[in-house]
Structure formats: structure tokens, C-alpha cells
Amino acid sequence: MHSELNLLKSWGWSDQSSSPPIAAYIHIPFCRHRCGYCNFSLLANRDDLFERFLDGLAIELCELQKPRPVETLFLGGGTPSILPTSLMRKLLELLRHWLPLSQDGEWSIEANPLDIHQDSLRLWKDFGINRISIGGQSFHPAKLKRLERDHSPDELKHAIDVARSLMDSVSLDLIFAAPDETPELWRNDLRQAIQSGANHLSTYGLTYEKGARFWGERERQIIKPVDEDSELEMYLDAIDTLTSNGFTHYEISNFARPDHACRHNQAYWNGDSWWAFGPSAARYIGGVRSVNHRGTLEYLRRLESDCSPVVEREELTLDQQWRERFVFGMRQLRGVAWKTWQTHVPEFVRASIDAKIAEHIEHGWLQEIEDHVRLTRKGLVVSDSLWPEYLD
Template sequence: MTIPDRDWPIPRSAYVHVPFCRHRCGYCNFSVIAGREDLIDRFLDAIDRELAPLDRPVVDTLYLGGGTPTHLPNDRLARLLEILQRRFRFDDAVEWTSEANPEDVDTEKLRVLSEYGVNRISLGVQSFQTAKLKRFERNHSATQATRAVEQAAEVIGNVSIDLIFAAPGETLRDWQADLRTVLDLPVQHLSAYALTFEKGTPFWNARMHGQIKSVSETTEIKMYESTRHLTAESGMAQYEISNFALPGFHSRHNMAYWLGRGWFAAGPGAARFSEGRREVNHRSTTTYLNRMERGESPVAETETLTQRQSARERAAFGVRMIDGIDLTEIGRDTGVNLWSECAAEIEQAITVGWLERSEDRIRLTPSGLLFADAVAAELLP
């Protein structure tokens, strides 16, 4: 049984995927394309065409991801932003985020973003350590990253940084140095992720052939605990497994994902969730462009969720938030009683000390934060 349309609010968030990059980093498994700037104009035409049927919905959050949106030349970036202004209507308090790489950021580019309404920037710094940046195949230096943060803070104001820890050969002291550097900069938000080895990436293949080695689980845990400790000392509150923010600066766009709200999406590899249906566009940029130019759907995968699937997915993603998730509220929205549906899984997680219950909410315990993926997997349908 699928969920009736009336049970699904119109999405208030949108994601646009910009696939262009200078090059593909060894750990990256996203839908990106390097060295094909000749496709940019075709891509912009395709985005405009894909969004046209939406009839200008109102959005509270808009996120430009990639790839690297700021890799676009300024005139093409302005055209993309103009397209989005035409295809969406913005809430007065809209959160409009653009991802950026430090080597692309300068005052002129930032002013283009700001003039069209972008009011939050997410910088893919990953590290301020020279050796680690080289290992990650990043093109920027620590100096460039610092300058990009300072320029973004001056022009945009709301700055988020992505960092990766548990890199091959990284020590706890190295990671703490990265954290202290960030926390001394004008940054309102930090996303800190442990390195994952995605199948098919150069990093995955190198590890399989013994050319690089993961850090120990003990070291990774110490790095994570250090992240929680140092961010708290600096006044950043942890609000999700990997996300920390000063008061009032959490990512509203990501909250829409974790709370199971719908969102629009466009671009190669983009995934949308609307009216109980999940759709994923073709990951290949050229295939996406060809389909759009032939007037065909860019969608490669489609799934219509049942009430049970929707409820359990909301619980699985929502439990990653530090405040946890209200299962009774999910039940009101979907008609599925998760206290009964997931009784065994919840009781087991509480017994081993990974979950705790407070009235209608479940939340991860401090030790449960280290096993969040396992808890989420048990809650999934």
C-alpha cells in the first residue's frame, strides 16, 4: 500500500547537482566529470529544462552541490543562479548554500554568489595539513584554504567547512591540529567525516592491493571523540553524528533530509523525494545531457515507498540527530506504529546501551554514537 498523496506535503527544499570538477580525487565516488568544460552550456540548458515543469515552487532551502559549483566561470555561474531564481520562489528566510573548493574562491566569485542570493557557503577544505592534502589529491594549500574561509566570511557571512579524518598515516595529533585551525577561523558550521573507502575508487583499489592502509579503529574513535570535545569547547553544538554548529547555524537543508521531508532535485545523479516517490537521475553527465536534449526523462531509478518503508526510513535517518527522533510523530504522519513495528530492534539497542528513550523520542547514547550506522541499519525496512 502506497501513501496517499494527501499525506505528503509539497517539498520545501531543492538540490541541484553541478558535476564539474578540476579533477576527481582518489576517494570520491560522486557523480563528477573533470576536463569537460565544453559541456557547461549544455548542462545549464538541461537544468533549466528539467526544472521547468515544477511551476516555481516555494523553497525554504536550496543547495548547490557537486562536483564543484564554483568551478563554473563567473558568467556561467551567474547564468545558473539566474535560472534557479526563475525556476523557484524563495521564502523570505531562505537558506541558499553553494559548495565551493578553496582554489576556486576569490572575492569576485563570492560577490556573484552573494548578488544572486546565496547566503551560505560550504567549503570542501578536507584538511589544512600539507601532507594530508597531497594524499587526498587536493589542489589547494593550507594558505589558500585559510584565505578562502576569510574571504567567504567577509562576503557571504555564513561559512561551513568539510573536514575528513582517519586518513592513511594520519595521527591523532594531526587531526587535532586541523580542528584547532578550523575553530580559530570565522566558521559557523563544521562537517567532519571519517574517510570511507568507496568501492571502485582509486583509494579502494589501493587499499585492496596493500598500497595504503586504514588507521586503526581505536585511533578513529579517538579522533571522533576529540572532535566532539574540541568543538564543544569552542561553543559549537553537535546536532548530528558528523555535524557541529554555532547556535542558530545548523544546516536547515540537511535537516530536511534527516527528518524525511520531501525535496526537489536536478542534475546528473541527483536524487529527489516527492509525493512518496524516490527518483535518481542517471549518474553519467553525458547520458543525462543526451536524455534531456532528446526530451526524455533523465531518471534512471524510481521507487514508490509504502507507509512502512517511509516510517522506518525516517526513524533510521532521524536517529542520527543528537536530539533523536519522535516516533509518535512519525506514526501520526504515516499511520505506522513504530513502537510496535520496531519493538525488538529498539529494545535490543537499549539493552546494549546504544539507544535511550525519553517519552516519545529515541536517541543515541554517547556510546551509541559510535555505532550509529548499525542502529540505523536495524531500523531500516
């Protein structure tokens, strides 16, 4: 074991921890190019680093000391599917050893439509991957071009067809409120997504993150964002169209056909502990949140020289843990079993959350149904502005 690394300790985890993580996220920081709206931790067009990255990841995984069984695994990025077959096999072997998946576990991979074909799917499936999350974003050529995606609508449809023939669960990411997009164009995307046969859809309004190229272009008025009313109309259209076509709206941005909700993400929203590996990976274990360096080269340099890749570590107080658990739980449309929780929540936290709930029910943003408190439709559209009030 590496003397300086000692990651288990800096992650706040020991064999004695009462709730071992049951989920693990692995960040693969590579893409063919960087889309203008993206500020994730990744390197574009750096295939020369693939092998070195896997060696670094192997060092980080070694810190687990022994295999740690999990119920869900999520290979995200970046674009994990970018790895060529031999390196993908090496990665999957590593993960199968260190993070063995339970018998009925869920193993997801994020994939670019161009990487989805019979051979890649067979390899993924042989190792136990049973859920694929496709970065499709749209079925419109002009919108795909505007978002700087490298696939065509036909390539996306073909990828979904092939994925459905071999995977239990196929999820599709869609972006709305792209520059120049109209509600009618978005409704067309929704219709095509429903017809595509994907059994899980994630819909996100385009955001202009500081550090992403689109942010600068919006500042310089090269890009004109869609107005707020149209964006709201598109979000509500997604809810109405998808729920009337057999999807359950189970989280603010996520919709699933029966039995296809993403179990991995539900672990985050339920406040469970999870492992995380790779540059920028953030984990939460036993009330301790820690985050790896977001630069891939620095992440590698640290691991190669026996240093911890962790650059942030926060030990949450009991108060903070309950507040966060409440907020993450409320992202789910079923809400939080607040009346049941109350017996476990310390009195001083309970009183302040109770007061906020009452205020937000008064505004029509929350409702109480039996022992649950949850968002109303009116609350859904303002939810981002509500959460900070529960965290203070």
C-alpha cells in the same frame, strides 16, 4: 512541455500533493580533477561541457511547469564554484526563476577554496546565496597532498577569511583518518578549524568507496588505512573538542555554532520532500524516491532527446516511509519525538520499532529522554550498524 519527459509524474508529484517540497538540490557534475577517494558523479577537466550542461538542466527545470517556491536550496557537486562568471550567472538566474527562495530562506553553495574571492562571493550574494560550504579537508600540507587536494593551507585560511566577510554562514568540510594521519595531527586540524572562524563543521572519516581509485590502492596494499581504534579516537576527539568550543553536535557528522545548523540537510533528516536536479540527483517527493542517470553525458543525451533522465523510481509503502523517517531522524542528536509520533505510526510498524528501541536501550546504544529517543555516545560510534535493523 516535453511529451516523453513527464517528470512531475515520474517524480510522484502533482499540484494536489499534500506536502510540496520545500527544499531543492542541484548537482553540478564538474571538478578540475578527480580526488583519489571520490566516486561521486562528476567529470573532471571537461569545461567544454559547462554550457551544454546548463542547457540540459534548463530542460529538466522546465518540467516544474511553473516556479516552485522553496525554503532551502543547495548547489552541490562536484564543484559548483568551478563555473566561470557568465555561466554561474546563467545558472543562478535559472534557479532564481524556477525555484524562488523564501524571504528567510537558506541558499548554500559548495565551493573550492581556490574559487572563493571577493568577486565570486559578491555575485553569489547578489543572487541570494547566504551559506558557503568549503571543501577544505585539512590545514596540513602533507595531508592535503595525500588527499590530492589542489589548495594549500594558506589558501584555505584566506578563503575562509574572505567568505566570512561576506557570507552569513561559513561551513568547512574536514576529513579524518587519512592514510598516515595520527590523532595528534587530527587534533591540530580541529584546533585550526575552530580558530578559522567557520561557524559550521562537517567531519567525515575517509572512506574507501568501490569505484574510487583509493579503493583499488587499498586492495593492492599501496594505501594502508588508519586502524579502527585510531579512527574511533579521532571521531570522539572531534566531538569533545568541538562541543567544548561552542559547537553543538547536532548530527552524526555535523557541528554548528548557534543558528548555523544546515537547514537544507535537516529537511532530509526530518523526512521532508525535496526536489533534485542534475546527474545522479535523488529526490523524495510524496513517498516516491526517484534517481537520475548518474552519467552526465547520458543525462544530457536523454534530456536533449525528450527522454526522462530518471532511471530508478521507488514508491515507498507507508511502512517503509515511517521506518526511513525514524532512521533519518535518529541521525540527529536530539533524536526523534517517538512518543508523539506513535499516535500517527501504524500499529504493525510501531510494535517492531518499539521492540528494537527496547533492545538497543538495553545495550546502552539509545536512551529515552522525556518523549524523545536518541543515540547515546556509545550508540553514536556503532550507529551505522543499528539502522538496517529498523528498516527490515
